[in-house]
Amino acid sequence: xxSNLAQLPKEPADLFTRPLTRFLRIEAMAGAILxxxxxxxxxxxxxxxxxxxxxxxxxxxGFSVGGMEFVRSLKHWINDGLxxxxxxxxxxxxxxxxxxxxxxxxxxxxxxLAAALGGMVVPAGLFLLLxxxxxxxxxxxxxxxxxxxxxxxxLAILGARLPHSLRLFLLSLAIFDDVGAILVxxxxxxxxxxxxxxxxxxxxxxxxxGMARLGFRSIPxxxxxxxxxxxxxxxxxxHATLSGVxxxxxxxxxxxxxxxxxxxxxDRVVAYxxxxxxxxxxxxxxxxxxxxxxxREALSPIERLEVSLHPWVAFTIMPLFALANAGVPIGATGxxxxxxxxxxxxxxxxxxxxxxxxxxxxxxxxxxxRPSDLPWSLLAAGSLLTGIGFTMALFIAELAFxxxxxxxxxxxxxxxxxxxxAMGFLALVxxxxxxxxxxx
Numbered sequence: 001x002x003s004n005l006a007q008l009p010k011e012p013a014d015l016f017t018r019p020l021t022r023f024l025r026i027e028a029m030a031g032a033i034l035x036x037x038x039x040x041x042x043x044x045x046x047x048x049x050x051x052x053x054x055x056x057x058x059x060x061x062g063f064s065v066g067g068m069e070f071v072r073s074l075k076h077w078i079n080d081g082l083x084x085x086x087x088x089x090x091x092x093x094x095x096x097x098x099x100x101x102x103x104x105x106x107x108x109x110x111x112x113l114a115a116a117l118g119g120m121v122v123p124a125g126l127f128l129l130l131x132x133x134x135x136x137x138x139x140x141x142x143x144x145x146x147x148x149x150x151x152x153x154x155l156a157i158l159g160a161r162l163p164h165s166l167r168l169f170l171l172s173l174a175i176f177d178d179v180g181a182i183l184v185x186x187x188x189x190x191x192x193x194x195x196x197x198x199x200x201x202x203x204x205x206x207x208x209x210g211m212a213r214l215g216f217r218s219i220p221x222x223x224x225x226x227x228x229x230x231x232x233x234x235x236x237x238x239h240a241t242l243s244g245v246x247x248x249x250x251x252x253x254x255x256x257x258x259x260x261x262x263x264x265x266x267d268r269v270v271a272y273x274x275x276x277x278x279x280x281x282x283x284x285x286x287x288x289x290x291x292x293x294x295x296r297e298a299l300s301p302i303e304r305l306e307v308s309l310h311p312w313v314a315f316t317i318m319p320l321f322a323l324a325n326a327g328v329p330i331g332a333t334g335x336x337x338x339x340x341x342x343x344x345x346x347x348x349x350x351x352x353x354x355x356x357x358x359x360x361x362x363x364x365x366x367x368x369x370r371p372s373d374l375p376w377s378l379l380a381a382g383s384l385l386t387g388i389g390f391t392m393a394l395f396i397a398e399l400a401f402x403x404x405x406x407x408x409x410x411x412x413x414x415x416x417x418x419x420x421x422a423m424g425f426l427a428l429v430x431x432x433x434x435x436x437x438x439x440x
Contacts, residue, residue, distance in 0.1 A: 030314035031153020037322035038390075042414075045327030057324045070231070075324045079398060082317045084230060084244035086391075087182055089306065089313050090148075091248025094175045096302050099253040103172060111359060111368030112169050116176035118358025119386055120144040120184075123350030130342035139339075139400035139409060141188055143346035145181035145392035148174040149318060150417065151385045154425050161432040165371035166382050173355065173386065179245055181392050186242040189399040197236035201243075204229040208250060217256065217297065219305070222247075239399070251305065256297040265294045318391065325394045328410045336408040343412030347393070348419050352383040381427035387420025389413055 044053040057078075062071030072080070103109035123143040131137045151174055155167055208225050216222075226247050234240035257265075269291045272284055296304070359379065362368035370379075393413045401409045 030318055031149040031151075031156070033315060033319050034149050034322050034391075035153075037319040038326045038414075041323050041326040042328060046330050050327075050329055054327055054329075057327075070234075075398075078317075078320050078324050079395060080234065080240050081230075083321060083395065084241045085309060086313050086317055086321075087178070087241050087244035088248045089309050090175055090178050091245045092251060092302050092306050092309075094179060095249050095251065095253055096306070097172060097175075102168060105369070107367070107369045109172070109368075111362055111370055112172035113176050114362035114368050115169070115355045115359035115383075116173045116180060118354035118356075119146065119173065119351045119383075120177055120180050120354070122354025122357065123346040126350035127342050127346040130345060131339065134336075134338055136336070136339045136342075136401060136405050136409070139343075139397060139405075141181065141184045141396045142393050142400055142409060142413065143343055143350065143389065144184060145177050145389055145396070146170075146174040146351070146386040147388045147390035147392065147417070148178065149314065150388045150390055150421065154385055154388075154421055155382075155428075157425070158428055158432065162428065163371075163373045163378070165374040166378055169371070169374060169379065170382050170385065178392060181396065182239070182241055182245055185239045185396060185399060189396070190239055191237040193237040194235055197232050198238070200232040201229055201236060201238075204232060205246065205250070208247070212250070212252060217301075219301070251302050253300050253302045255300045255303075257294045259298070262294050262298045265291050321391060321395075325398060326410070326414070328407050328414065330411075335411070336405060339405055339408045340412035340415070343393075343409055344416045344419075347387040347389050347413070347416035348423070349387075351386045351389075351420075352380065355383040355386060356380050377431055378428070381424060381431050383424075384420055384427055385424035387424075388417045390417045393417075 041053075044050065047053075057075040058073045060071050060073055061077065062069065064070070097103040098109060103112075124140045127140050127143050128137060148171065151170055152167070155162055155170065204225060208222065208229075211222070211225070226243065229247070230240050230243045233243045265287070268287045272287075299307075356376075356379065359368070359370070360376070363370045390413065394410065397406060397409045397413065
């Protein structure tokens with residue numbers, strides 16, 4: 001009996017539904033670990049070990065090459081170095097969805113893109129309106145982004161009660177506004193531009209593009225080039241994490257070896273009789289080596305990199321980021337209530353209003369297509385979760401605020417994240433309950 005008959009038939013949709021399902025599953029688990037690390041950071045920063053805990057992340061570490069010295073605090077290496085991999089994975093996921101996934105239809109992609117734009121513009125404007133001329137107005141970028149892991153974690157708790165379209169909408173929105181936020185960081189929160197370093201960045205990107213065109217497929221070589229580009233961008237005055245977004249979007253989304261070629265290569269290996277010796281410089285050994293390369297290259301670089309990096313980002317980099325950045329001494333002096341309140345209102349109220357407003361306009365103007373199984377009531381309830389800014393909000397706050405304002409900003413971010421999570425979760429539970437399923 002043909003063993004293939006015992007398997008479900010494959011569909012083209014499997015190319016993007018399986019990676020998306022895996023992505024969501026990892027994000028859901030990562031959200032729980034992120035929450036634990038946040039609580040640990042908050043507790044330790046408000047105990048007798050507060051000074052030692054907060055001081056540890058300011059420990060200097062680095063290296064020198066000739067006359068150049070790269071010495072940063074541990075927090076800086078996490079926020080600017082390791083977080084580059086976070087943005088790299090975000091960019092990989094965005095490109096996969098745009099090239100292979102459900103967002104490959106431009107009008108389907110335009111709907112969450114418009115929502116993400118509203119979720120950035122409206123809260124930033126509301127924040128500036130509330131802050132006015134008070135200190136901290138430069139931190140408007142803090143309220144622009146959504147924490148993907150926490151949002152997906154909240155959705156995972158509700159499970160099958162929610163339509164797949166809502167998960168895809170919120171995931172796409174979060175990815176779009178993460179990319180938007182890092183562009184804001186690069187433009188608004190960079191330093192004085194070093195044009196020589198920027199020229200080296202452009203040269204490095206051109207080399208990477210040339211290597212891809214010539215057929216270089218060694219991932220370690222590309223990572224080495226990525227490290228050099230990161231160093232040049234770090235010296236340029238533009239925030240170095242932008243290199244992760246650029247390189248992620250440059251990564252090929254198509255596989256090198258087609259299915260028909262893969263089968264033909266495997267058929268040559270299978271044709272050898274049992275017990276065939278693979279040693280020596282024989283044609284059998286060459287066919288076996290070719291089959292190994294073909295098996296690897298049948299997956300696109302985006303898929304291979306996502307599979308290998310996503311768990312490291314979710315379970316190592318993000319928890320480290322939370323431990324290094326979520327610690328806030330609650331009783332610290334110099335608390336600025338107006339700043340914390342402005343951040344809170346912008347995230348809790350401004351983001352969902354902007355998302356619903358801009359997505360509604362995109363649908364009415366026929367610029368984007370709203371999924372048929374995603375009613376406006378569920379979309380509005382889900383948008384409440386986007387006030388969970390956490391990761392990116394803390395990331396931008398570290399860049400935007402003076403030390404005297406930073407703890408106030410962090411408290412506003414943490415309070416907004418808790419309230420947004422509670423409001424969104426309860427609204428979705430109510431709408432999907434048996435008596436309210438036809439709401440909206």
